[in-house]
Amino acid sequence: MNARGIYKEDQKLLMVQQYTKSRKLIWHFPGGTIDLDETPEQACVREWYEETGFTVEIVRFIGKFDRTYWYEVKIVGGSLHVDTSRPENADLVTARYVDIDDDSYFDEFTEPFRAMFRSS
Template sequence: MVEVVMAIVTNNNKEVLIVRRAKSEGKLLWQFPGGTVEQNESIEKATIRELKEETGINGKVVKILGSRIHPYTKKHIAYVLCEYIGGEISISDPEIDQVQWAKINKLDQYFTTPIFEPVQEYLNSLL
């Protein structure tokens, strides 16, 4: 059962939306916006809710890119491709320290662990 969702949101400038946690989860400081799926909540609804809560951005689910047991957190995570609908970046979640659009070809400057392969393949296809 999926415990956590991550929203993969890109823009026309070959950038992807990332967040920096106020408190690092081990090696994980920067990551895609997301969070815990609540009881009786669909993956899609959880993704859109977490995206809005963490970033202020409105999105629409396109498809699930894949899921895995994360090698560090050991949580079952679904990676969900979302279309950017609108909204301005705003931080209202105390767990989030920073939100930004990062160049896809510069993600290795933010991420300290390898990006899940289906997500990386999708991002590479945009370059």
């Protein structure tokens, strides 16, 4: 199971660029695997810190789709920094705020969430 969080500021969403297991380079929302001793919310907060350097709080539960719990988050501390020297971040390349209207960052997995946040 996985947990991911979405953060919107103005008309931008924070996303991470990462390699999939098949080595395809994609943009996705920060998140990852839920450890055995964690709740989905705890995993989302931990993954956000590991992948972006930001401390976040859960704003609301969006839903569970496939094997992923989705949350809206708000940033409460930290600064944007991707530490690729951490073993758990070996698949990460970068993180950035992307324009919600820039189609080049979104695919069939992230598009439904962009649409949801575009209207909010």
